Structures are given as structure tokens and as C-alpha cells.
Amino acid sequence: MPDLNDATRGRILYGGDYNPEQWPEETWQEDVRLMRQAGVTTVTVGVFSWARLEPTPGGYEFDWLDRLLDLLHAAGIGVVLATPTASPPPWLGHLHPETLPQAENGTTVWYGSRNQFCASSPEYRRRAAAITEQLAARYGQHPALTMWHINNEYGTHCWCDATAAHFRRWLQHRHGSLEELNSAWGTAFWSQHYSDWAEILPPRQAQYIRNPAQLLDFARFTSDALLECYTAEHAVVARHSPGIPVTTNHMPFWRGQDGWAWAKRQDVVALDLYPDPDDALGAQYGALVQDLARSMAGGPWMLMEQATGAVNWRPVNRPKPHGLTRLWSLQAVARGADAVCFFQWRQSRQGAEKFHSAMLPHSGPDNRTFREVTALGAELDRLGPAVSGAPVTAEIALLHDWDSWWAGEQPGRPSQLTGYQETVTAWHRALWESHHTTDLAHPAADLSGYRLVVIPSLYLLTDTALDNLTAYVRSGGTLVCGWFTGVADHQDRIRPGGVDARLRELLGLAAVHHWWPLAEGDRVHCENADGTGFDGALWSEELELADAEVHARYRSGELAGRPAVTRHPYGEGTAWYVSTQPEPEALRTLLDRAAREAGARPAVEGLPAGVEAVRRGELLFLLNHGPQQAKCEPPGEWEDLLANRRADATVVLERHGVAVLKPVGA
């Protein structure tokens, strides 16, 4: 199967979405000239072109795209060609209203925006396959073609009758029999027993809390239904373009698609990334998404979309100060990206995203943004040979699973204040601030290569995952396991005893008497065995230990005196349990201690606050996210690839500054 290397060929791809249908053809010439000036190597074309390519049903118009691809090819710019199926033309919804999604309450979601398709609609699928076939047949061998891009940010949910029928087929495949489905969904509760497949519906608007296993299966189904759309189009384009990799772009840390399942079906993993420039932890959020992208890809990945400045969908859309686009782009490269792209090349004059920034803004090329874009293109070109294809190696894995996300964030749980993404972010942040590079991994993945495995909180763990964890620790691994983990099985059934027996044995726990969530803003004080203390938030647990050691105890609230953090030697390894959410500094200290005990080491020691350090291949990236100049003294002798000279012993990073260092002699 083709992969990202087939597109990069030793370069870091640079460019963005290009929507020439918004502009007169005379503008295309200027575009290409400025793209070359900016160092653009690659543009994504056609993402929203369905109505232009097929303005009436079955009436195709490709001439303009022929001219465009030839123009780009002549200029040496590669094309990521998109199937336009994310946004069907109005005529489809008009002729076939059944292709439009229905909301939970049965009302129709109309055209007039984008993504108005029901993934289960046979008519939508038929029309999407047809336009894809046309595109692939015509351009599958075009010399400009670098990659195929399927659809865009898959994410539409639908509750219509066609979806219901499709959901039933999916459930038949998953559960086999109605009896199994009734068992898996626990329909004995609240008299929900199904006596006929025809009775089963998506979880529509209801009087009160809906069946959680039904909600869980519907989340799985929707991810799978969208993935079917993806794979159908993938198959078409791959048939016409052997050797050309195929991808689609995921939204960053997106709940709606099981990234592990999707990544297996993509030749290239591509993610979009939009941290808020106003967020002091935006860089860490970026690192998390980048680590996820690399982990999904198992190697280099593609940053498909980011913004040069403001987006348009936040309540307040702040632009990026000088240097921030460069800093965050190079951070992505440090964490494995071999392609740095933007939405979009030229800022739109019209439409819902006309205030979304672009490489070429409304005010034209004589603009700070375009100057920074051009400088970045040159730097990426310089870095390409040293970076492209190089691996990022992590000694730590953070376990992440969409199934647990879906099951754990349902209504009716102990606390609505806990959020899956927030918890993962807090644990990832603790490791990031200590300069540990972290992979994300599925709980059933092979963990043997990692010195440390952390679980922020995985409410749902399958039998396979539990056996995997047990085996990992037994053979010498170190596990730090967070609160409210191992509670439910794969169908959201509570494990006997409230927490799985294998996990309790692994952690040395006898019982959890009560989940004890904390009220909003509440804190519980804890004391470590060494007398130091910290506050926990969000959560606590009334634990009873079997043979675990107490590392910290609760010292305030109803649980005062009871264990809060425990440590348990198990087999050749060690298993920690953290029954509250420690404040950031305490979590950092705890995880860093566990990491070092397990033999994991940060990328560099002794960095000033705000500087991020990552190793990619033999290179060392230093990135200054702090508000001031920072001075770093990385041990060893280095060549500064961006400055193109021998680095000083003290590397000075201005605000938003970056150094890419290569060992002298390497």
C-alpha cells in the first residue's frame, strides 16, 4: 500500500486548501505565482467542488479542473485531489430530501451550510460514488496528482429511518441475535426489551435518560457508517491510481470517529489542528493532537489544516501574533508531521468562512501574514532532507480509546463535571511539561516497547485490554492508572464488584465502596507519604485496599484518612492507582517520578519553563512557548539547521523562537 513517503519524497509538503472555483480564472495565475513565491509544494483541490463539477444531476463539468491541474502541474505544484462528497449540491437535497440528515427530534437538517448528508442514505452513496468514479477516471493518472483526499471532516450524525434500517443491519452483524442485543443493551431495565428487529431505532428524542448501551452502539455505528462512506470512495480512487496514497482529514481529538479504526483504512493519517492563539496551553493541546496523529499513523503524518491567524467559529477569534504560525508549524514537524498545510490558500470574500484567515489574506501579499508564510516555506524546504520520514520515539504510552470516551461521557454518570478530553489533556500535559514524549495507544495494543504506561481514566476496558495490561505489568512494565477505570465491559455493563477483578488484583485494591465525585470548584486535600501535600479535584473514591501500599491519603472531606494514591508491586512490575485528579504540579511530579523509576527519560534535562523539547530522529527541536526570551544549554555539540551554523553552547530562543539542532558530525 502506498504511504505518505510516496507523496513527500524527502520533502516536507507545504501548502493548503485551494478553492479556485471562488475566483475568476485570471486570479489563478496570480495564485500560482504567489504560491511559488511562498514555497508552496502542494495544494488540496476540490474539497467543496461538487456543485461546480456536477452543476445539474449527472451533468459533469471538468474543463475548469483540467485547466487548473495543468496550470498547477506546469508550476511544479502537486495536487491533493479531493472527492467533493462532504457537501452535496442543493439539487441533491431538493430532488432527494431523504439524503438530508434528521436531527434527534426528527426535524430535517437542510442544505444551505455544509455536511448535509445522511451516511446511510443509498441515494447519497450512489451519487457520491458516481462523482468519485468520474473524478478518479479522469485524474487518476494526472501527473500533478500527489494524493487523494476523501470527503472532509466526516462528522454528520443522523437519526432518520434510513439510518434506523442501517443501524439494525449493523447491530445484527455485531450482536448476531436479538437475544444477544437485548442482553448487551440491558433492555430488561425500564422494559426496553425488543421483540422484533424492526422495533429498534437510533436513540431519538426521549422522555428521560436514554439507554446507554444503545447510545454507545450508535456512536460506534455512526463512526462505522461514515467509515463505510470513506472506504467506498477510497476503493474507487485506489483502483484508478495505484501507488497514490489516499487520506481524509480528521478533526483534532474528535469524538465522532474511532481514530484507531479509521487509521487502519487510510494510507495517510491527516489531521486538522486549530489551537486558540489566546490559550496559554494551546501548544500543549497541539502536542496532544500531534502525538495522537503520529500514534494513529505509526509514523509520519500530515497536518492537513491549520490557520495562519484567526478562525471564524470561536466566540472571539484572535489572530496569531508574529512568529506563532512558524512556532506551531515546526512543533508539528518535531512531533512527526511531514506535511504542513493550511486552510486555506486565499481568504474567501464570501461564505460562512470569509473571516477564517488564510495564507493570502484579504489585504493581499503585502501583509505580515504572507511574509511569515513565505519565510516558513523556505525553512521547511531547508529542513526537508534532514527530517522527512524520520521517526519520533516515545518511551511512554498514554492509553486512549474512543469506546471508553463514548461510554464514559454519557448522562446518568457519577459526575457531569468530568470530561474525557479534559482528563486526557491534563495527564498528557503533566508529561509534556516534563519533556517526556508520549505516544497514545489503544488499550489492547502491544505495550512491550514502553517503559511507562499511563491511563488517565478509562471507564470501559475490554477483557482483552485488561489481560493486556496485566501481562504488561507482570512482565516488568510500570502502569499509572487513574480514577474510574475498568468499571464497564465492552457493552457498558458494570463489571462484577464495580471494578474489574483483574484490575483490582493488579492494583492491590479490595473494593471501591463509593465513587465520590467532588462538587464544582471543590478540592480535597491529600498528603503524600513523605509529608508533602496536594489538592485533588473533580473526583475521589472510598477505597479499601488489599495489598497495595499507600502513597498518599485524603486529609480533608468525608474520606479523610483513607487512601488516595496507591502503589502496588505486581509480578516484575509496578502498578499505581490515582483515585483523584491531582492538581497539575502534583500530577507532573507523580508521573515524572513513575517515569524515572521506570527508566524513561525526558528529551533534555534542565530546560527553562515554557520551552518544549522533542527529539525526532537524531534532531533535537527546542520550541519557546513562553512569553520571553529563553536560554537553553542542551548537552553536546550541535549544528543549528535553521540558522545554518554551529550552535552556541547557550541556545537563545526569542519569544516564539525555535531551534532545530543536529548533533555535530551526525
Next chain:
Amino acid sequence: MPDLNDATRGRILYGGDYNPEQWPEETWQEDVRLMRQAGVTTVTVGVFSWARLEPTPGGYEFDWLDRLLDLLHAAGIGVVLATPTASPPPWLGHLHPETLPQAENGTTVWYGSRNQFCASSPEYRRRAAAITEQLAARYGQHPALTMWHINNEYGTHCWCDATAAHFRRWLQHRHGSLEELNSAWGTAFWSQHYSDWAEILPPRQAQYIRNPAQLLDFARFTSDALLECYTAEHAVVARHSPGIPVTTNHMPFWRGQDGWAWAKRQDVVALDLYPDPDDALGAQYGALVQDLARSMAGGPWMLMEQATGAVNWRPVNRPKPHGLTRLWSLQAVARGADAVCFFQWRQSRQGAEKFHSAMLPHSGPDNRTFREVTALGAELDRLGPAVSGAPVTAEIALLHDWDSWWAGEQPGRPSQLTGYQETVTAWHRALWESHHTTDLAHPAADLSGYRLVVIPSLYLLTDTALDNLTAYVRSGGTLVCGWFTGVADHQDRIRPGGVDARLRELLGLAAVHHWWPLAEGDRVHCENADGTGFDGALWSEELELADAEVHARYRSGELAGRPAVTRHPYGEGTAWYVSTQPEPEALRTLLDRAAREAGARPAVEGLPAGVEAVRRGELLFLLNHGPQQAKCEPPGEWEDLLANRRADATVVLERHGVAVLKPVGA
């Protein structure tokens, strides 16, 4: 008619909902063994069993229930058998979508949760009657049968066309003619005159504020429509089980059902009660609901549902610390409960309420919860003979009326910050903190037995109620009347003059020039005649007095200098008026003063803060809701029924501690 004594027979019933259909039959044996260990006398079975009892339309399966009832009977455990009509099986909604409720905006409320039935649907009623007939015929004489339980927490509203037709029939009965209806609803306003019954609809989604009298009648109708469902099933089971009492469980202080009307149709009044363990005033909220239950029942009542720990439907669901379940259970007994039950016996592994606590939690019997449950069972068994059937006598009545609640909480009123339940709670709290035991009473009830009557705020008062109040005070009663009372008649028509003339005469008021609600967080300072002061919140009024005395005046804001609280001798009695909502301490002082002047006395004098005292029969219950140990010195000599020994002169109550004292020699 049978009553609760027919079920208790000298005991305090103890147990909870039991949903054996969620478990394999081998678990039933363990359940029964542990029930006996915990002192369970009674379980409620079948609440959500419709789909299990009638898995296909008309295809009944009772074998499992036969075996279960026999098993329970053999173990000496009584059964409250429920009709399963709160949660129809999916097949009903699938075959008959017209049985599903419709929301105000016309969208369908689907199955997949619970309570998805339209109370006006003929098909639903036919199916509910059929399963009820089957159950009653089969088990009406079963020796385990202790009580019938109809449906569960009736509460679904519907705006569908069948509801519209039913609403029209109800309106024809209430108003007689279209002319009367137009008059009652004031349809001259905004051109809403109905020229044909067929035009009348439930108050559906509209452009702006809807007709308040229509909303009021719709609230009445919905309560009555649900009550029709109840009485239809009640009639069926009573026919098969003469001598067996019938009940249904109300949600605590629930807006949706007129409790006074419902209580008349029930043999036993049963309420569910879920104070937040995290709420410092949870105990007072419990006392209010318990006082309401007792007042509805006119004697002992049944606590049908409470939780041993956390519930699952709050944003943050806090469990109960050690002792709290016992404390709150004995509080209910003190206030008249002869049955203490929980939702539910065994915690569910699946479904929407799997995190709702239970008597037997996920972690099994070797758990703090189960140990407390078992100890409580033993104590209730010991208390039974001294308590069961004993009356609680109150000298004070707090007037409460669903009609006024519905009419007074509509849109378009002077302030959306005022809440009926909040006001009632504040006034009840003032009396509760002074250890006055308070009944709740309908405004038209016989009040002659009460020394003091308080009205927190009754916006709507009928002519009958006004005459009742006048007669009560004239013959020597004391009334303390809160703000915004007596404004509307039974159809939400403003009384001439803005406040009913009878009430103005009773209170000694000439006119209310303006309702003067306070802004959020605003306070108005008041000064009593004796120079002390207090702050009022939420509300004030520009009053003009006739012959009332001024007890307190406003001293800040636009009304500075004008009367705030007045006192008016009337006939043989006295009528106070309180035109603002005094801060808690001031309201407590005011009501305690009025109570003592009227000859009402608290249960015990001189208790430390946080200790609640209630007399039931000759027993004195002391309940420590405070955070620390408390010492009480109740005058007289007492036997301590829980400790089973002579009580010390100083009764020491630990945190969450309870003493049940019986006069020595009684």
C-alpha cells in the same frame, strides 16, 4: 377501604424496588438470603416488567413471576406488586406511534427511555388495562401480596391531537359552554376567542407568551388525565384484591400532579424522596416532603423510594457519608412514615440508572452500604411496635395548593425570580428550625384544629378559600399571610382591586399600588417597630393601609418609609401581612413569635443548632443534622428505644446520630 395498616400490621415496612428480571434466576436465591439478612420485609416488584410480562402483543409470560412470588413468600417477604404501565415495551410505540407523547413543538418523544406514553391515548389505555387485568387476575389473591403499586412517578405531558381531543372533553365538563370557556380564559385578549370547540388545542409552541388560563387548565387537565389512568388501574386491581391497599408513588414536591386530588383516590400515600447529600438544607427539604406526605395521607404514609447513597441524575451525584441513610430514614419515621423503602434492592449493571446506589451495591454485601442497610433493618424492626400507626400532631398549618403553584409560576408575571417551591421551603424552614411541627393543608381545608396558619404566598385563592380564611381568623385563629397572595381567582382572573377585597379587609389593607419585585441579589432594608431590622429579598409592595398596624417599615429603596409587615386584629383573631421575603433568621423570629402568641409550642425547647425534634405519638425523636456531636437535655425521663436502655439526662448525639425517646412509664 383498605389502608396502610393493612400492609404494616404493626411493623415499619422495610425494603425496596426489586427488579429480578435484570438478573439470572440463580441470583434470586442470593437476593432472598441477603434480604433476610438485611431485615427486608417488603419488596416492590414489576414496576418495569411490561416487556418481560408481555414480550409480544398479547403474548403473556408469567411463569417467572410465579416462581419469584413463591420464592419471596416462602422467605416471608411481602410483595408490593406493581402494574408495569409506566414503561410500555418498544412494540407498543412501534405498532402504535400514536401512543407516544408529542412535545410542545409537535415532535415525537420516542421509546428508548421510560414514561413514553400519552395519557390520552385510547390504545395505551386499552393495553395498560389489559396487562393490569392479567396481573390482577393471576396474583390478586397471592399470599405474598401486600399492596398494589400502580405505574410509577406519573409525569409525562403530551400535546398531541389525541390529547387535544381529550382536553376538549375535559374543558367541556369543566366549563360547560364555549361561552364560559372564552370567559374563563379571557380570550377577548389578543383575539383568542374560540368559535368552535374543535379549534381548542393544548398550549403548543407559540410566537410569544401563551394564554395563562389555558396553561393553568392544561396543568389541571394533565394531572387529571394521569389520575384517570391511575384510577382505571386501581379499579381493576381492587376488584381482584379486596382488602389489599393500592398506591402509586409521587415524586417529591412535584408540580405535575395535584397531590390533594390524587391522595383522595389512593388507599396509601407513597412518596419518593431524594435530598442531595451535599445540601446543607437537605434535611429540611426532607422534612417538608415528609410533612406533605403525611398531610396528603392524613396519617401514616409510605416512603417508597430513597437512595442508600448517590443518585445518578444530578450534575454531581454525591454519596452519603456514614450514618446519613439511617438519619434520614428515621426522620421519615418521625414524621409519620410507616414504611422505609429504597430504589432499589440490587444495583443494576446496565441501563440508565446503573450508577444509582442501591441496598446491595455493585461491590456486593461486603460493603459499608450493605452493613448500614442491615443495621437499619434491625432498628426499624425494633421500633415497629412502638411507632407503627402512631400519629404526628401539628399545631400549625402551612397552606399549599397546586392551582396556585400552576397559576403563579407562569410567564409574564412580575418577577421570574420568585419560585413557588422556594418560597414554601423558606417558610417551612423557618418553622422547622424552631422545632414547630407543621402540616401542609389545602386553603379550603378545615383549619379549626390549628393554632396558627401560614401562607407563604398563594397567588390564586378561590372564593371558598377566602371565606375559609376569613372564618378561621374571625373565630380566633392567627394567620400570617405572605406577599402576592389572593391576587387571582380560580381562573387566574385578577381580583377587582388587584387583591381580593375580603383579603384586604382581613389584613387591614386599603390598596396595593404596585408589586415591586427586587432585582437579582437586591435587598431592601426593613425596620421593626422595636427598632430591630432585617433585610427583605425578591419582593416588596407599595402598600396603603386601612386599619392594620405597622409591624415593620421599609427603610431603603423607593419604598422607604412605607409599611412592610403589618398586623391586624380581626374578629377574635389576628392577621399578619408580610409584603417582602424576610431573610431566614427574620422570618424564623417572626413566625415563632406569631406561633407563640397563638399558643403553638415547639416539640422541645432549648435544643442545640442542627438538632431536629419531632414528636410522634408519645415518642420524641431527636435527630442530629449538624456537623458535630450535639448534647440535648429534653425535660422529663426517657427510655432510649434504639439503645434499649434508660436515657441519660443529657442525650449525646454523634454526628448523624438519632435518639428515639419514650417517656418512662408510658
Next chain:
Amino acid sequence: MPDLNDATRGRILYGGDYNPEQWPEETWQEDVRLMRQAGVTTVTVGVFSWARLEPTPGGYEFDWLDRLLDLLHAAGIGVVLATPTASPPPWLGHLHPETLPQAENGTTVWYGSRNQFCASSPEYRRRAAAITEQLAARYGQHPALTMWHINNEYGTHCWCDATAAHFRRWLQHRHGSLEELNSAWGTAFWSQHYSDWAEILPPRQAQYIRNPAQLLDFARFTSDALLECYTAEHAVVARHSPGIPVTTNHMPFWRGQDGWAWAKRQDVVALDLYPDPDDALGAQYGALVQDLARSMAGGPWMLMEQATGAVNWRPVNRPKPHGLTRLWSLQAVARGADAVCFFQWRQSRQGAEKFHSAMLPHSGPDNRTFREVTALGAELDRLGPAVSGAPVTAEIALLHDWDSWWAGEQPGRPSQLTGYQETVTAWHRALWESHHTTDLAHPAADLSGYRLVVIPSLYLLTDTALDNLTAYVRSGGTLVCGWFTGVADHQDRIRPGGVDARLRELLGLAAVHHWWPLAEGDRVHCENADGTGFDGALWSEELELADAEVHARYRSGELAGRPAVTRHPYGEGTAWYVSTQPEPEALRTLLDRAAREAGARPAVEGLPAGVEAVRRGELLFLLNHGPQQAKCEPPGEWEDLLANRRADATVVLERHGVAVLKPVGA
């Protein structure tokens, strides 16, 4: 064409809405007696009488209205007769559900409130025309008839299929061809190209952000569709009543109707006005609405509705303290009102607005409110000859445009924190506090009569408007232009360069690199050229100047050091640019400086804080909005018209006090 003078005939009209159908006819006699007592000259009748006038389809009943008009006429009270088409009877919605509006999500908006009509429904229009024809034929020559009042507070939006068809016709007229429409809406974005008119819909519920040009055109269309309803009825009544002016009442500063377009079609401009008595800036809000009404009318206007005390639709509805009704009524007169009316005469006993205050409250005539109403009637009667018809002259124009409001408040813009009305209010307030009288004007209006023109923020400016502004400044005018102005053209297309080139030239700007909105609560410090400083809120901009002078620079945040406020001599005039929203005092200082430089002068100099001064004709109104007594010393010698005596040199205004001064000898 008739105008307001035809109704006032030298008086200030005084009265309110009168809804006699809510009362028995015996009450009418009392009403008329009390109206005369209160000095009422004019009542508005019939606004919500459709169901009473046509209780069954086509079955008219006018007898009652005959009697009423004769009764009023006999008492010398004029009648503003309303067409009752704002609130169709239930029978219309019942027989013709297609006349009911549909919400964005396709659900029906039912009857049971008011305003439940679809402006595009042929059946609604047919029925509305018929009742209007009947009314006009019967009463068009009635001697009591003073004015016609069409409908009431037009405001209903609808998304139904009839609306869709009507919208398409409107679009065909506006855009001519489908190609033009596709271009105007930018349908190349997100594949929204329309291939057939039939595909076009109102902007219904969609998956994500909807097309902004479609939303803009739909706002325009809805205003026009409602205006068609108005003009159709206007034509009917005018045909029957030549010489009788026709009006409808606008909600205050109402987004839903293009006031400039509507005013052209009305004989009389009438507005409703409901400032919150609890709002310290209520008086300024009133002044803004009054200035708008006068500007729409181009002369005297009618205050159609206000409240004597509380309204009923706020979360907390505060009544008016003594004197406030008089103060705000005279403020309207000062700013050009020749009619002071209330909703409503007699407070309703029933219906959604029964807690809305009235001239005659629930508690009857022996009430503070009625006494104040009566006193006001006498004062207006006295003022009439001196005031009625007199002009208010303003030297300053504040540019205001509904198109820009609609286009600028859409989703997807740089900041959702910015609000059109809030910005206009802040700029108007700055001028109001300096006692400058300000007109509002359309951006394409003739500005030559104004010394100063201010633009708080006009995101959308047409070519005509831009040329108009340029010409105004070139020939010597002074413009102060606020942030985010001139960005989009008439179809919400971003102007080349991001800000229109003409405007940049006028302001002396080279480019705007980034819109830089501020986070909630954030402030940016600015320093004026003279060293003084101020804080900006909400917004800032990364500017690059051409030849403008820097008046103030940013001194904090990412833009520190860059220009914030600029000044640019252009032609004979001067153009300022203000790229942030200055705090109120700074904006007041800035605009007052610009005004004085431009030769504009306040009504009076040296007034104490809280006193408003306005000149109408030769009269000077002084209005005390402050919390205490205020002393004013207006230069010159004055007659005090309200006190009917020579004014002292020091005019003492009590709280809520007013003086109307006439130059001695004038």
C-alpha cells in the same frame, strides 16, 4: 399625503390603547368618564379585535364598535382605529394551518398567543384584506376617526414553503438571474451553487454555519414581506379615508424591520418605548429611540406605547417611582413627539399581559398611578400650543443602517461579543452626555446639513454610501469613523483589501493586517498624543497607516506601539478613525472634541451631571435623570411653561423634575 399634524391639530395627543372588548359595556361609561378626567384626547381601538369583529369566518359583528366609537366621539375623544390583523382568530389557524408560521426547524408555531401569521400566506393576506376593507368602509368617515393604525409591532418570521416561494419571487426581482444570485450569495463556497430557482429555500435549520448572504437577503425579504402586508392594508384604509393619516407602531430599535424603508410608506412614524425603570441608562436608551423615531419621521412623531409602571416581559418587572412616567414622557416631547400614549388604558384582568401596567390600574382610579396620569394629561394640554409641530434641530448625524446590522451580526464573524445596538448605544450615549442633539441617518442620506457625522461601526457600506461619505468630508465635513467599518459590500462580499479602498483613502490607512477582537472582559490600554490615556474594549486592529496622523497608540497587548486612533485631513474636511471601542468617558471626550472642532455646540453648557438638555423649536427642555435635586443656570431669561411663571436664574429640578423653558419675549 396626510401627516401627523392632521391628527394633532396643535395639540399633543394623549391617551393609549383601549381594548373595550375585554370589559362589559357598563364599564365603558366609567372608562370614558375617567378618560376625560385624565385629559385623554385619543385612544387606539381594535388592535386585537379580529375575533370579536369576525367571530366566525366572514360573519362580521360591528354593532359593538359602532356604539363604542359613537360613545367616544360624543365625549370628544378621538380614535386611532386599528386593523386587527396582528392576531388572527383561532378559526383561521384551525381552518388554514398553512397561515401559521413555521420555525427554522420546520415545526409549527400555533395560535394561543399572538402574531401567529405567515406574511407570505395568500390566505392570511386575503383574510386580512377582507376585514380591513370591512372596517375601512364602515368607519372610514366616522367623525371620531383620527388616524389609522395598521396591525401591531410587525415581527413574525417564517420559514415555511409559502415563504420559500415568496422568497424566490423576491430574489428573482432583486437579482434578476440565477447566475446573479449565485454570485451575490457566493455559492461557490461549500458547493452551494443553485441550478434551479426551485432549490432555493429560506435559511432553515442546517448542520453548521449558514450562508451569510442568504441570511442577509432573508432579513431584507422578511422586512419587505411584512411591509407588503402593511402597504396593502394602508392602501385599503387610505382609499376610504382621504386626509386621515395612517401608521403602524414599530418596536423600539427593532432589528426585524428596515425603519428607513418603512418610514417612507407611513404617513406617521410611531414607536413603542419601554426602557427598564431599573436601568441607570434607561433615559439614554429612550433618547436614542426617540432620536431614531424623529429621524425616521423627518419631524414630529408619535409615541404610541409606553408603560405607566412595570411591564410584564422582563425577568424582573420593576414599576416606575413617582415622577418617572412624567419625566420620560416629556423627554419624548422634547425630542419631537407630538403624541404621548400608553399601552394601555385599563389594565387587563386576564391574558398574557395582565401584569403590564396601565393608565388605570387594577386597583382603580384611587391610585398613585392614575393621579400621575391625570396630572400629566393636564401638563401636555398646557404645552400643546407651544410645542406641537415644532422641529428639533441636530447638528450631528449618527449613521445607522439595518443592512449593516443584519450583515454584521451574523455567525462566523471575528467576535460574537460585539453587538450592533450596543455599539450604537455607546456612541449615542457619548454625544447625549455632552448634550449634543443627534439625528440618526442612513449612510446614503444627504449629510450636508450636519457639522459632524459619526459612524459607530458600519460593517457593510454600499458604493453609494462610500461615495456619499467621501463627498461629505471632501467638501468640509468632519467624520468620526469607528472600527470594523466598510468591510463588506451590499451583498456581504468582503471589499478588496479587506476594507474598501475609498474608505482607506479617506481615513489615510494603508492596510488592516488583522482584526484583533478582545476577549471577554479584556482591555487594551491606549495613549493619546497628549500623554493622557484610556482603555479600549471589545476590539482592536493591526493597522498600517498611509498618511493619517496618529492620535492615540496602543500601549498594551500584542499591538503595543501601533496606531489606535487616527486623524486625517481630507479635502476640506477631516476624517477620524477609532480602531477600538474606547471606554465611555474617553469616547465622550473624543466625540465632544471632534464636534466642537467641527463647530457643533451642545444645547446648553455647564449642566450638572444627570440633567439632559434638548432644544425643540425655541423651547429648552431640562430633564433631571439624576438621583438628587439638580440646579441649572441656563443663560438668558426664561418663562417656565409648566410652572406658568417667570423662571428663576437658577432652575431647581427635583429628582425626576422637568422644566420647559421659553425665552422671555419669544
